[in-house]
Amino acid sequence: MTMHRVLATTACALTAVLATAWSAAPPPSPPRPAATTVRTHDGVIRGTAHDGYRTFEGIPYAAPPVGGLRWASPHPAAPWSGVRDATRPGSACPQAAGEVPGGSTDEDCLHLNVTTPDGAAPTHPRPVIVWLHGGGFTTGAGSSYDAHRMATRGDVVVVTVNYRLGALGFLAHAGLPGSGTFGLADQQAALRWVRAEIGAFGGDAHQVTLAGESAGGYSVCAQLASPAAAGLFDRAIIESGPCTGRPDRPFAPYSVPLSTARATGADLAAEVGCASARDVMACLRRVPVDRLLAAQATDQQPAYGTPLLPRDPGTALAAGRFHRVPVLLGNNHDEGNGWAAGIIQAGNPVTPDTWPDVAATFFPAPGQAKAIVREYPVHRTDGGPVFGAVIGDANFACPTARTDSLLTTQVPVWRYEFADEHAPPLTSDTPPFPLGAPHASELPYLFDLGGRPRELTPAQHRLADTMIDYWTHFARTANPNGPSSPPWSRRTVLSLAPDHIAPTRTTQGHHHCGFWDAFG
Numbered sequence: 001m002t003m004h005r006v007l008a009t010t011a012c013a014l015t016a017v018l019a020t021a022w023s024a025a026p027p028p029s030p031p032r033p034a035a036t037t038v039r040t041h042d043g044v045i046r047g048t049a050h051d052g053y054r055t056f057e058g059i060p061y062a063a064p065p066v067g068g069l070r071w072a073s074p075h076p077a078a079p080w081s082g083v084r085d086a087t088r089p090g091s092a093c094p095q096a097a098g099e100v101p102g103g104s105t106d107e108d109c110l111h112l113n114v115t116t117p118d119g120a121a122p123t124h125p126r127p128v129i130v131w132l133h134g135g136g137f138t139t140g141a142g143s144s145y146d147a148h149r150m151a152t153r154g155d156v157v158v159v160t161v162n163y164r165l166g167a168l169g170f171l172a173h174a175g176l177p178g179s180g181t182f183g184l185a186d187q188q189a190a191l192r193w194v195r196a197e198i199g200a201f202g203g204d205a206h207q208v209t210l211a212g213e214s215a216g217g218y219s220v221c222a223q224l225a226s227p228a229a230a231g232l233f234d235r236a237i238i239e240s241g242p243c244t245g246r247p248d249r250p251f252a253p254y255s256v257p258l259s260t261a262r263a264t265g266a267d268l269a270a271e272v273g274c275a276s277a278r279d280v281m282a283c284l285r286r287v288p289v290d291r292l293l294a295a296q297a298t299d300q301q302p303a304y305g306t307p308l309l310p311r312d313p314g315t316a317l318a319a320g321r322f323h324r325v326p327v328l329l330g331n332n333h334d335e336g337n338g339w340a341a342g343i344i345q346a347g348n349p350v351t352p353d354t355w356p357d358v359a360a361t362f363f364p365a366p367g368q369a370k371a372i373v374r375e376y377p378v379h380r381t382d383g384g385p386v387f388g389a390v391i392g393d394a395n396f397a398c399p400t401a402r403t404d405s406l407l408t409t410q411v412p413v414w415r416y417e418f419a420d421e422h423a424p425p426l427t428s429d430t431p432p433f434p435l436g437a438p439h440a441s442e443l444p445y446l447f448d449l450g451g452r453p454r455e456l457t458p459a460q461h462r463l464a465d466t467m468i469d470y471w472t473h474f475a476r477t478a479n480p481n482g483p484s485s486p487p488w489s490r491r492t493v494l495s496l497a498p499d500h501i502a503p504t505r506t507t508q509g510h511h512h513c514g515f516w517d518a519f520g
Contacts, residue, residue, distance in 0.1 A: 035087070040197050042079040045086040049118065053148045056114040056201070058090030061193035062186065064108035065164060070285045071171055073178045074110060074189040089113060089143035093165045094289045098139045105289040109162050112190055115147040116157045116201045125204035127475040130194055130233070131160045132187060134214030134241070134440065137253065137300040138166045146448035153465060154472025157203035161190045163219075167268055167296040168289075172261035172303050176281060180261040180303025184222050188308075191223075191232040209235040209475040213443060217241020217329075218253035218313070219302075221403075224323050225316035228308050235478055237471065238329035240439055242399035243406070244314035248365075251339055252395040254301055255312050261303035271295040317406040326478040327407050328471070330416035330493075331400040334436035336391025340384050341431040350383030358387065363394075368519060375515050384433040389511075396439070397511035414480050414488055416470075417504075418442040419497040420463065424455050442496075446471065459498035466501060 034049040038056060047056035062074035069075060090111030097103040117126070131147065133140035142160030151158050163169065169183030178185060195205045210233040212220045220236050221243035223229040245254030256264075269275045272295050274283035284292075304312045316322050344350060350358055355378040360369035378386045400415070407413045423441035425431070435441075444454045445464035456464060470480040470488065480488050485501075488494045492503035 037083065038200050040200055042077055043081065044083045046083050047086045047114075050148065051118075052152050053118050054116050055148070056086040056116075057088055057143065058111045059086055059114065060090070060110060061112050061161075062110040062189045065110060065168075065182075066107045068285065070107065070168065071173075071176060071178070071182060071281065073182070073185050077110075089141070090162070092141035092143070093162050094168055094293060095135075095139045095165055096293055099135060099144055100139070100141055103293075105293070107168065107289060109164070110186055110189070111142075112159050112161045112193065113142050114157065114159050114198075114201050115151045116203070117152050117155055122155075122202055125199060125207070126155055126157050126202050127207040127209065127472070128157045128159060128194060128198050128203040128205070129209045129211055129237075129472070129475050130191060131158060132163070132210070132212030132216035132219045133160070134212065134216045135165070137170060137183065137215045137302070138296075138298075140165070140215075144450055145443075146451045149448065149464075150446060150468050150472060153468050154475070156472045156475055157198060157201055159190070159194055159198070161187060163187050163190070166300050167265075167292055170261065170300050170302055171268065171284075172258060172265045173269075173281060173284075174262060178308070179265075179306060180256075180258055181306050181308040184219065184226065184302055184308055185228075187219055187223065188226070188229055188232060191229070195232065206234065207475065208233045209237060211237035211239070211471070212241060213239035213440065214241050215253045218243070218245060218255075221313040221317075222255065222302055222309055224325070224327075225311060225313040225321065226308055227310065230323060233323075233325065235325050235475060236327045236329075237474070238327065238403070239442065240331050240335060240396055240400075242329075242331070242396060243317055243403045244399045245395075246314070248363075249395045249399065250299070251336065251391050252399060255304045255309065256301045258303045258305040261301070264297055267297070268292070268295055314403075314406070317403065320410060322407075322410075324411050326412040326414075326474070328414045328416070328474050328480060329400060329403060329407075330418065331396045332392075332437045332439060332441055333417055333419040333421070333495075334388060334392060335396035335439045336393070337385065337388035337431075337433075337435040338426075338438035338440075339391050340388035341433065341435060343387070344384055344432050345429075350378060350387045352378050352380070352383075355383060355386075359390070362390075365519075371515075375512060388435075388438075392439075393511040393513070394516055398513040398516040401511075401513050402517075408490075412478065412490060414474070414490055414494070416488075416494045416496055418445075419495045420460065421497070422457075422460075424460075442467070457498070463496060463498045463501070467496060 036049040060077040091106035091109045092100040092104040093109035145160050147158035163186035164183045172179035217238040218241035245252045272287045277283035359372045404415050421436045423437045469485045473482040474480040
């Protein structure tokens with residue numbers, strides 16, 4: 001195993017640790033809430049009536065992808081008779097232990113969850129936000145995101161979605177229809193469900209915002225570039241998942257050519273003993289889920305050069321081949337600090353002496369590491385923050401700026417940078433240096449992760465409310481500006497920090513984007 005793989009695996013492990021922080025058991029439940037029912041085209045479902053909002057969980061939007069439907073495009077869910085219980089989440093899609101305690105091996109996972117404000121039917125249907133979770137295309141679940149604050153404060157309907165992950169979501173094999181894009185196809189099936197069914201929950205099927213963070217944000221990019229997603233959503237929100245991700249910047253999500261995905265699939269087939277089978281796919285469909293999870297590659301990405309995703313999303317944006325919808329996008333000020341901290345804690349110190357070797361491990365192109373060491377010098381005690389800045393600038397901040405520049409020539413774009421330097425930590429571990437606003441740290445301002453109340457200061461509460469106002473006003477009007485929020489100009493980047501929401505002309509200089517642009 002190469003040193004790059006050791007450090008990359010450490011980074012993935014850190015991501016799982018952070019995810020576990022919001023999957024801890026929620027506080028004891030209050031007295032049993034009242035039930036509420038909704039009739040969908042597939043049948044009646046019974047959800048839960050809370051104080052001011054209703055939830056409907058574990059709703060199937062596609063048939064279980066099991067047996068012959070493993071590695072097939074999503075099929076319609078079967079209708080049911082009677083009343084289907086929707087008071088608890090469905091199973092998460094198969095994944096190792098992490099965000100989902102104990103992991104999951106249940107392939108019957110194509111479910112979504114709806115959170116809608118309570119009360120009488122609205123005078124006008126409410127805007128809808130469809131949320132795609134992050135997790136590197138290998139972990140995560142829609143049920144990790146309690147959306148009641150967003151739904152009630154913003155008067156919107158929020159839908160959180162499960163989609164197939166890992167090899168079960170992105171396997172590619174010669175002659176296999178849908179190769180490399182099953183997880184993206186699931187997302188489109190969920191969007192079609194929303195178009196058909198969300199009116200029964202008070203939502204407006206013609207005001208749908210597709211939103212996501214990290215791999216979920218990159219999924220939004222993929223849907224912007226997918227011809228098959230035409231007409232399925234009306235606005236887009238991309239959090240820390242820039243559309244210009246690439247394999248040589250591996251901390252952010254990216255896509256791979258179909259040929260690369262097929263090679264990865266061939267490796268998986270060999271690992272589980274199916275490479276020499278007469279019918280490789282029939283053999284793979286018989287392999288138990290836990291064995292597939294153990295054998296799959298650490299990294300998983302969607303494939304382009306496919307019918308669903310003809311072009312890499314960044315290439316599609318550069319060519320103007322994407323759906324013309326307004327976009328809100330951004331990144332966090334210290335995206336890379338969590339990974340840098342995890343790598344250091346795993347026994348890889350960053351000092352003036354080790355910094356050249358660490359830089360060369362992650363940036364092996366001739367001359368690149370030396371240039372990085374000159375641009376980002378490490379002094380006696382600042383190795384962690386410097387390494388974090390390199391990861392964040394190269395993988396997130398500058399690619400987000402590039403995504404902005406590609407989109408803004410064609411569609412309205414609002415760009416932010418989340419910059420709360422005292423954002424609540426996502427793990428109880430003590431990091432080797434202050435993390436600031438690392439990857440995923442904006443999420444507790446929008447959702448109660450794992451159903452737990454947020455632990456924010458009064459100023460952070462105000463920031464959370466303002467962010468929800470921006471996000472939901474964008475979903476309502478295609479413009480985040482509302483009557484009670486500080487103005488947000490499309491010509492600036494809005495810095496989001498407690499009691500300091502301020503526009504800036506650019507963050508490119510702070511994040512050394514001219515330097516990174518020189519590397520292509």
